[in-house]
Amino acid sequence: MRLMRYGTRDGAKTPVVLDAAGQARDVSSLVGDFTPETIPAIRNTLEGVDLEGLPLFETQGKRVAPPVSQPRNIWGIGLNYSDHAAESGMPVPTEPILFNKASRTYCGPNDPLLYAKGMSKLDWEVELGVVIGREALNVSRADALDYVLGYCVVHDVSERAWQAERGGQWVKGKSFPNFCPTGPVLVTGDELGDPGKLALWAEINGKRLQDGTTEKMIFDVATIIAYMSEFIQLEPGDLICTGTPPGVGMGLKPPRYLSPGDRVRLGVEGLGEQEQVVERLADR
The missing domain is CATH 3.10.330 (Vcp-like ATPase; Chain A, domain 2)
Structure with missing residues (x-):
């Protein structure tokens, strides 16, 4: 479906x-x-x-x-692509890096990206999103995909200065309103097929800067769900943002970040495309 x-x-x-x-x-x-x-x-x-x-x-x-209503929880997995970890100059994680995104980040796939006073390093991250279909607690990797409702495109927008230069707490750089455009479509697993073999990409003002594949994930979807369910009861509708391939602004040489008026277009194979324009918030 x-x-x-x-x-x-x-x-x-x-x-x-x-x-x-x-x-x-x-x-x-x-x-x-x-x-x-x-x-x-x-x-x-x-x-x-x-x-x-x-x-x-x-x-x-x-x-x-967004293809489902407001989730109770929005989860992110950091540095989950081997080639993205390399461009970031960081070691490959031995366990999934978990973080949260605030509820108000959740928005439609084509809603504007908001640029507020104090932002200076607004970055893009195309990701495969996973929506949980039923409660999951202490599930095995073998059974983990049975707990998935479906898959979608997610844009895990990040303000890098807030993420890295304001005490090192990722949630601060990931949680501004409209920092999680989701959709347009949710495709159930039986129709999508293997989530570990999907192309994903992002373009800024028409130039393709991210061009990756979920085959480069360090921890695949089943591993992520099984791992998280050891510590957390995943709920129906919960959204998991599974990480991004290389080509983000922070990883470019020199780094390049979004400004008001920039247009971002991104997609995942079989799951459609998103398009957003960066919009300045007056005096905010």
Whole structure:
């Protein structure tokens, strides 16, 4: 299945499933929204449904919302690509590096990136996002993918000065509003196939700077879920940002960061594309 949602940031959303022709079919008569409460039953509710019998949803002019509603938790994995660790000049981690992103970072895939007073090193990071489908605690690596609802594109935006120069706490550099554009589509694992063999890329003002593959992950999706579930009970709807390949601004020589007016375009194979413009926040 390929799930999407449309609607304003703070208003009602319409959940849709894309049919075989890529048309959006309104499924709100079957499930009111894709939320942490409804996610565990989504497969049973929607699998086998005749999508052709559901109404088409007019997407023209509508805002694309994140493919599931606000997650209870947003998790990140740092330095999870061997080639990104190399460009950062940091050792390859022996265990996954975990951090959080604040809830207000979560936004639609094409919402603006916000540039606030005090920012100086705003950076891009295309990532594979994983959405948890049911509670996971102390799960094995062999069973870990059974706890996944699906996969999506995530942009783990980072303000590097806040991350590295303000006490070394990553959460400060990862948690400004709109620092986690998500979507446009959530693709279930049975349709996507192997999440460990996906191309992912990012372009800044039309120039491709990130061009990687999830084959370079140090810790694959199953390992990440099993590892996290040793310490944390993962909840339905939780979003895990699994790390980024090389080509981020911090790793360029010389480093290059985003400025107001810059346009970022990024995508993951089989999961669609995002596009954002950096927008200055007046006096904030």
